[in-house]
Amino acid sequence: MKKVELVRYIEKLSAIKLTSDEEEKFSRYFERVIDYFKVLNEMELGEVEPVFSALPMKNVTREDRAVSRDPEKIVKNAPKSEENYFKVPKTI
Amino acid sequence: MKLEDFSIFELSYLLKKRQIRAVEIVERYLSIIEEKNSKLNAFISVNERALEEAKRVDESISRGEAIPPYAGIPIAVKDNINIKGMETTCASEILKGYIATYDATAVRKLREKGFIFIGKTNMDEFAMGSSTEFSSFGPSRNPHDPERVAGGSSGGSAVAVASGMAQAALGSDTGGSIRLPASFCGVYGLKPTYGRVSRYGLVAYASSLDQIGPIARNVEDIAILLSVISGWDENDSTTSTMPVSDFFEYIFENRDRETYRIALPEEYWGEGLSIEVRKVLEEFLGFLKMNLFKIEKVSLPHTKYAIPSYYIIAMAEASSNLGRFDGVRYGRRVEGRTFREMIENTRGEFFGEEVKRRVLLGTFVLSAGYYEDYYLKAQKARTLIINDFKNIFREYDFVLAPTSPTLPFRIGEKIDDPLKMYLSDIYTVSPNLAGLPALNIPVGFSNGLPVGIQLIGNYFSENRMLKFAYFVEKEYSG
Numbered sequence: 004m005k006k007v008e009l010v011r012y013i014e015k016l017s018a019i020k021l022t023s024d025e026e027e028k029f030s031r032y033f034e035r036v037i038d039y040f041k042v043l044n045e046m047e048l049g050e051v052e053p054v055f056s057a058l059p060m061k062n063v064t065r066e067d068r069a070v071s072r073d074p075e076k077i078v079k080n081a082p083k084s085e086e087n088y089f090k091v092p093k094t095i
Numbered sequence: 096m097k098l099e100d101f102s103i104f105e106l107s108y109l110l111k112k113r114q115i116r117a118v119e120i121v122e123r124y125l126s127i128i129e130e131k132n133s134k135l136n137a138f139i140s141v142n143e144r145a146l147e148e149a150k151r152v153d154e155s156i157s158r159g160e161a162i163p164p165y166a167g168i169p170i171a172v173k174d175n176i177n178i179k180g181m182e183t184t185c186a187s188e189i190l191k192g193y194i195a196t197y198d199a200t201a202v203r204k205l206r207e208k209g210f211i212f213i214g215k216t217n218m219d220e221f222a223m224g225s226s227t228e229f230s231s232f233g234p235s236r237n238p239h240d241p242e243r244v245a246g247g248s249s250g251g252s253a254v255a256v257a258s259g260m261a262q263a264a265l266g267s268d269t270g271g272s273i274r275l276p277a278s279f280c281g282v283y284g285l286k287p288t289y290g291r292v293s294r295y296g297l298v299a300y301a302s303s304l305d306q307i308g309p310i311a312r313n314v315e316d317i318a319i320l321l322s323v324i325s326g327w328d329e330n331d332s333t334t335s336t337m338p339v340s341d342f343f344e345y346i347f348e349n350r351d352r353e354t355y356r357i358a359l360p361e362e363y364w365g366e367g368l369s370i371e372v373r374k375v376l377e378e379f380l381g382f383l384k385m386n387l388f389k390i391e392k393v394s395l396p397h398t399k400y401a402i403p404s405y406y407i408i409a410m411a412e413a414s415s416n417l418g419r420f421d422g423v424r425y426g427r428r429v430e431g432r433t434f435r436e437m438i439e440n441t442r443g444e445f446f447g448e449e450v451k452r453r454v455l456l457g458t459f460v461l462s463a464g465y466y467e468d469y470y471l472k473a474q475k476a477r478t479l480i481i482n483d484f485k486n487i488f489r490e491y492d493f494v495l496a497p498t499s500p501t502l503p504f505r506i507g508e509k510i511d512d513p514l515k516m517y518l519s520d521i522y523t524v525s526p527n528l529a530g531l532p533a534l535n536i537p538v539g540f541s542n543g544l545p546v547g548i549q550l551i552g553n554y555f556s557e558n559r560m561l562k563f564a565y566f567v568e569k570e571y572s573g
Binding site: 010013014017018019020021022029030033035036039040043044046048051052053054055057058060062064065072073076077079080081082083091093094095 | 288333455
C-alpha cells in the first residue's frame with residue numbers, strides 16, 4: 004500500500020477525519036515512530052507467551068441489577084437529544 | 096507555621112479540637128488558588144460548593160455531631176476522574192460541557208471520609224503526554240520555574256500540591272503520569288500496584304496500565320489517601336481482593352530501622368541520565384550507603400524494549416477506549432450528512448493532535464496484517480520485562496531508579512517532536528507494564544529545580560515502600 008493510501012485507510016478505521024495538512028504531518032510522524040518500534044524485531048520471541056495484563060486476572064461476574072442513574076441528566080450530556088433519547092443523523 | 100504546612104492528620108486533629116475551622120482551611124486554599132492559578136494553570140475548574148461544604152462540617156462540629164475522620168480537608172482531582180455534578184473534560188475539546196452523573200469509586204471513598212473536592216486539575220488531553228502541554232486549556236507551569244513544564248500527564252495535580260493550592264491530589268498514571276510531574280514539581284507521587292485502586296469512574300486511556308494514585312507534600316498524606324482509596328470494587332473486575340492495610344498506621348507504628356536490599360539496574364543509570372540529575376541522586380545513594388543498606392548493581396536486560404512496547408500497547412488500548420467519543424452521548428458534535436460522517440467529523444475536529452496520533456497509530460498496530468508485527472510482539476516483550484523484575488525481587492526489597500532522565504524541560508522544547516517527548520517516560524513505563532507499585536521521592540534540587548528518585552517495590556508492597564520513604568523523609572529530606 005502506498006503511504007498516503009495507508010494513512011487514509013487508518014483514518015477510515017479510526018473514524019477520524021484529517022485535513023490534508025494533518026495527513027502529511029501524520030505520515031511523517033508515523034514513519035518515524037514505526038521505524039522506532041522496529042527495535043522489537045531484535046528480540047527472539049518465538050517461545051515467549053504474550054501477556055495482556057500484568058497480573059493474572061480471571062473473569063468476575065456479579066449480579067446484574069438495575070441502578071437508577073437519572074436518565075434526564077445522562078441525556079442532557081448529549082449534544083442532541085429528544086425526550087429521553089440520543090438523537091443521531093438518519094441511518095437508513 | 097502556615098496552614099498548608101500541616102499534614103492531613105494534623106489538620107483533622109486541629110479541626111476536631113476546634114482549634115481551626117473547616118471554613119478557614121478551605122478559604123486559605125481558595126485564596127492560594129486565587130493568587131496563583133492564573134499564572135500556574137493547575138486547575139480547570141474550581142468547586143463552587145467547597146466553602147458551603149466546609150460550613151456544613153463546622154456546623155456539625157459545633158453541634159457536637161460525629162464527623163468523618165478527614166472532614167473538611169481539600170483535595171484536588173485530576174480532570175479525568177468523575178466527581179458527580181462537576182464537569183469532567185479530560186482537558187479535551189470533545190468532552191467540554193460533560194457533567195459527571197456519578198462519582199468514581201476513589202472519589203466516593205474520599206467523600207465518605209469527609210474530604211472536600213476543591214477542584215479539577217489540568218492534564219494532557221486524555222492523559223496522553225508527559226508535560227501537560229497537550230491540554231486544550233494550555234500548559235500547567237512549574238512552580239519552581241514557570242517557564243518550564245510541570246511534567247505530565249497529571250501536571251495540574253502536581254502543581255496544585257507543590258504550590259499549596261490543595262492539601263493533596265489524585266492523579267492517574269499509565270506510563271509515569273503521576274511520578275514524572277511529582278518529580279518535576281518536587282512532591283511525592285505514588286502509582287499503586289495494578290488492581291490496588293479501582294479505576295471505575297476514571298476515563299480509560301490504556302486499561303491494562305492505568306492506575307489512580309495520590310500526590311502529596313509528605314509521606315503521611317500519601318499513606319492516608321492510599322488507605323482510603325484502595326480495595327476491591329465490584330465495579331472494576333481488575334481490582335484485587337488482597338486485604339488493604341492501614342498504611343498510615345503501619346508507617347507510624349513500624350519505625351524500627353530495617354536493612355534494605357536495594358537493586359540499582361544499570362540500564363537506568365547509564366548514559367541517558369543527565370549530569371545534573373545524576374549528581375543529586377548519587378548524593379542520595381551515598382546517604383543510603385551510610386545507613387548500611389545493601390546496594391548492588393543489577394541488570395534488567397529487556398529495559399531497552401520497554402518504551403516501544405509501552406507505546407504500542409498504550410496506543411492500541413487507547414484506540415479502542417476512545418471509540419466511545421463519537422458525538423452521540425456526551426460532549427460535542429460536528430454534523431455530517433451521514434451517521435458515519437458525523438462521527439468522523441466530530442473526532443477530526445475535537446480530538447487534539449497528540450490524541451489523533453495515538454488513536455491512529457493504535458488502530459494501525461491492531462489492524463489485520465500488522466497485529467503480529469507490533470502488538471503481539473509488544474505483549475511478548477512485556478512478559479520478558481515482567482520476568483526481569485520478578486528475578487530481581489527474589490533477592491532485593493526495592494529497585495531504585497531515576498524518575499526522569501533530565502531536569503524539568505522548557506515549555507515548547509519537545510512539543511514538536513513526539514518521539515523526544517515519549518522518551519521523557521524512559522524510566523517510568525516499566526512498572527506500568529509489570530503492574531508494580533512505584534513512588535517518586537523528592538531528594539533534592541539542581542539549579543533550583545527539583546530532582547526525584549523512583550522507588551519501585553514488589554507487588555502489593557506499598558506498606559514497606561512507604562515505610563522506607565518515611566525514613567528518607569525524616570532522615571534525609573526533612
